[in-house]
Amino acid sequence: MEHDQKTEVLIIGAGPVGLLLANFLGAYGVKTRVLEKNSTYEIEPRAVSIDDESLRSLQLIQLAEPFKQQIVMGYGVQYYDWQNKPLAEIKPNTQDYGYPKRNAFRQPDLVKLLVDNLKNYPCVEVLFQHQLLNIQQNDNQVVCQVQTGEQQTIQIQADWMVGCDGGRSMTRELIKAKLEGHTYPQKWLIVDLAERQCSLRHTQTFCDPVRPAIRLPGPNRTLRYEFMLHASDNDQHVLQESVFRDWIRQRMPADADLPLVRKAVYSFHARTASIWQKNRVLLAGDAAHLTPPFAGQGLNSGIRDVTNLAWKLAAVLKWNLPDSLIKTYETERKPHAAALIKMALQIGTFMQPKSKWSAFWMQNTLRAACLISPVKDYILQLKFKPKPHFPQGWFVAKKHHEQAELIPQPYVQDQTGKVALLDDYLGQNFAVIGWASRNFCHEIKKFIPPNVPVTCIALLNQDEDFIAQDIADHFILLRDCHGVFETIFKQHQAVAMIIRPDRYSYNMLTAQELQASVVDTQHFNTAFA
Structure with missing residues (x-):
């Protein structure tokens, strides 16, 4: 051909x-x-x-x-200490971006x-x-x-x-x-299994200096085990079924004889180009x-x-x-x-303690920290994960919008009564979102980057209904079901925003900026600087 x-x-x-x-x-x-x-x-x-x-x-x-x-949606992670006792758990229940934070696939x-x-x-x-x-x-x-x-x-x-x-x-x-970075000499053994019998949906992490291990249930009754290898371990030896099935048996006997799908030894890397x-x-x-x-x-x-x-x-x-x-x-x-x-x-580092002493010290420090409610919430809700934002890039930077952020994805309601996630209305385009009014629909045009397709959303707050809303015909009228955008706008002293196709904020507009008779037309070009 x-x-x-x-x-x-x-x-x-x-x-x-x-x-x-x-x-x-x-x-x-x-x-x-x-x-x-x-x-x-x-x-x-x-x-x-x-x-x-x-x-x-x-x-x-x-x-x-x-x-x-x-997929298995919304799984958590249970951590066990060096004595195989429950230590901590991560079970986030918030869905800022429309979905659970951790999902097995x-x-x-x-x-x-x-x-x-x-x-x-x-x-x-x-x-x-x-x-x-x-x-x-x-x-x-x-x-x-x-x-x-x-x-x-x-x-x-x-x-x-x-x-x-x-x-x-x-x-x-x-x-x-x-x-640039490091490739670590530490190796791990992966074992993928089928026909899992145990119904536990959460990952289990065994922070055991003798043999750190992870048990990861997946969809369709699949299961993965990961075992840390020591410098003295031989790859061919640990890949023998009799060896790793014995390790599995020590963690959960019911898993030891499940059908094998895949086994592999790998090293891990922490490197960027x-x-x-x-x-x-x-x-x-x-x-x-x-x-x-x-x-x-x-x-x-x-x-x-x-x-x-x-x-x-x-x-x-x-x-x-x-x-x-x-x-x-x-x-x-x-x-x-x-x-x-x-x-x-x-x-x-936490999962791979080098000795019983280091395991005892780290794990008991964590256990004590989790007695403090804000610390426990920080861990439980996965708040230690780096936020999706950037201080430099293609956006309009100013005092009330110092960095571009991945905007939350709330549930919204349209005029037919349908409730859906916000992005279902946005497609792959740029979007403008602001409080529903004829003034917003008219004034926002001057802030839209030229030549790009834009979805226009006129927003009602959670306490308003759809009676007699005066908006332009090409705007989609939606109600913010849980007040998420009201919180965002207050945080940034804004009444409207422009959103990039990847759902990061491009511009946050105050009431004064929106109503200005003269707009700084350089804002679009300076975003490329």
Whole structure:
């Protein structure tokens, strides 16, 4: 089959990060090609935890609802001390972004969902057995040399290229980006099992210096065990079923004889690429950062990457925004990815006590701290997780909006009486949200970035109904069911906001700014500085 050797975006790697980026771009109508060096999609159950931010990203392309049917939503983590006694637990019950904070899933299920959804986007093509060989760039395009499954060398031209090709990224190597950080000598054994009998849905973490271990129940009666290995352990020895089944039996006898799905030994990394962009080539997912597994944030960080990047590529290619917008991707994403790596290392230190004495000291300190209500709430509600925000990037910075934040996603009600999550009304566009009035509908226009599609929301507070609201016809009238936006607006002294397609705040407007007869037209351009 002859293929057009030109595309708007070329993605290297058909893992979940690359496939999600392809779905996002497909929804924007961006001509996209995905190259995968292997003969098929990755089917191993690698990542097992997906968070609320990632489910919200799937919601952008209407995949959150079908995916919810395949996952265990809202699981917690139970920690046990060195004597196998209950120590602490994390069971967050808030849903700031519309979904539970921790959810168990199977990576092959997510991959299948993303692959099947690509059928809705004829502008996206996936090519297997295509190996990236070399990259050449100029000011306008990337030219890639690629080897096909027939051992032919072809050239593919693209306006932009994104390497989603994993921890051993060829893209990263070709742009000469270095991995900075550490690879740790500590190894772990993973054992995936099927036909789980125990109904406990929460993860159990055994902080035992003799053999730290984690038990992670998954959907469809799946189960994962992870065991820390010592320097004296031999890989081939610990991979013997008789060995690891005995370790499992010590934790939960009922699990010891379950059918084996997969076993593997891995080392963990805490590293980020020195650069995430070189001209028109970018990195995302494991190609850009390698995260320790202890916080379950590796794939989630990759999903954040492409949620940030996809709309920017579409904005440059379809909405005539300047290329400089793409430079804000690394500015915004790299610090947050690094913060999550740091958090994972801190959790890992707690999970892997080096001796009974260190276990006794750390665990009893935590037990005492949890007697203090605010500390217990801080731990229980997962408030130690770095907030999704950035102090620098593409937004309008000012005294009452010093950093862009991922806005909460409340339930809203429309005029038909339907109650749904806010993002269901926003699509993949920019959005403006403000208190319902004819003045808001008229004045907000001058603050909207030019050339971009915008969804306009006129908002009622939770105490108002839909009687005689005077708003423009193209505005959607919604009621904030629980007063979430009233709290946000008060916090920022604002009456309206502009929201980016990735649901981060672009601008917060006070009443005085909204009513100003003259607007500083430079605010849009300075956001690129």
